[in-house]
Amino acid sequence: MMLSTMHVLYSDHRGWLLAWLRKKIGCPEHAADLTQDTFLRALLKPDDSMREPRAYLFTIARGLLIDHWRKEELQRAWLDTMRYMPELIVPSVESRQLVLELLEEIARMLDGLKPKVRTAFLLAQLEGMSYGAIAEQMHVSQRTVERYMAEAFHHCYELRYGSASEW
Numbered sequence: 001m002m003l004s005t006m007h008v009l010y011s012d013h014r015g016w017l018l019a020w021l022r023k024k025i026g027c028p029e030h031a032a033d034l035t036q037d038t039f040l041r042a043l044l045k046p047d048d049s050m051r052e053p054r055a056y057l058f059t060i061a062r063g064l065l066i067d068h069w070r071k072e073e074l075q076r077a078w079l080d081t082m083r084y085m086p087e088l089i090v091p092s093v094e095s096r097q098l099v100l101e102l103l104e105e106i107a108r109m110l111d112g113l114k115p116k117v118r119t120a121f122l123l124a125q126l127e128g129m130s131y132g133a134i135a136e137q138m139h140v141s142q143r144t145v146e147r148y149m150a151e152a153f154h155h156c157y158e159l160r161y162g163s164a165s166e167w
Contacts, residue, residue, distance in 0.1 A: 006043050009053055014039070017057055024065055034064050070111070074103045109156050120145050121152035 017038060021031035038061040045056075078100055082091075091099065110118050120138065123129045131149070135142040 006039070009042065009057075010039055013053055013057055016054070017061055020058075021061060021065065025068070030068065034061060034068060037064050067108075070107050071100075071104055074107060075100060078103065109159050112159065113152055113155055116140075117148045117151050117155075120148035124149060 014035060018031055018035045021034050022028055025031050025034070038057055041060050041064075042057060078096070082096070110121070113121065116138065120134050123134045123137065124131070129137070131142050131145045135145045138145070
């Protein structure tokens with residue numbers, strides 16, 4: 001995108017986007033950060049995606065907002081967990097940050113899965129359930145669970161290492 005086009009886009013739409021994000025988040029600093037991130041992402045996209053600039057910016061901002069909320073939710077859950085840990089085993093600040101980053105990466109990976117695939121994957125990985133037990137609980141065939149698991153593993157692999165076509 002040309003810088004002059006981005007300047008016009010920024011000057012024409014920054015105000016309403018910032019106001020919308022401020023209303024959603026309630027924090028002017030976070031809203032300003034997300035506004036800047038939205039325009040940065042828009043700058044990296046091709047021009048043909050700008051036919052409807054407000055809709056386009058709204059879509060980017062909504063995705064960033066969802067990521068922001070997910071991150072806050074993970075942080076709250078992690079801090080709640082740490083509250084119940086004895087002081088002697090509370091991880092260092094660096095370790096806590098690494099765990100939060102890992103949790104965010106896992107959440108992004110799971111978020112890209114269809115709900116039934118995600119459910120099957122979590123039942124197998126977190127609950128240790130067999131494919132047969134998952135099939136019973138989800139009221140599907142074991143073969144369907146196997147397909148769900150293959151799809152989940154493939155999705156996670158591609159996010160982690162890229163698609164096979166890139167090799």
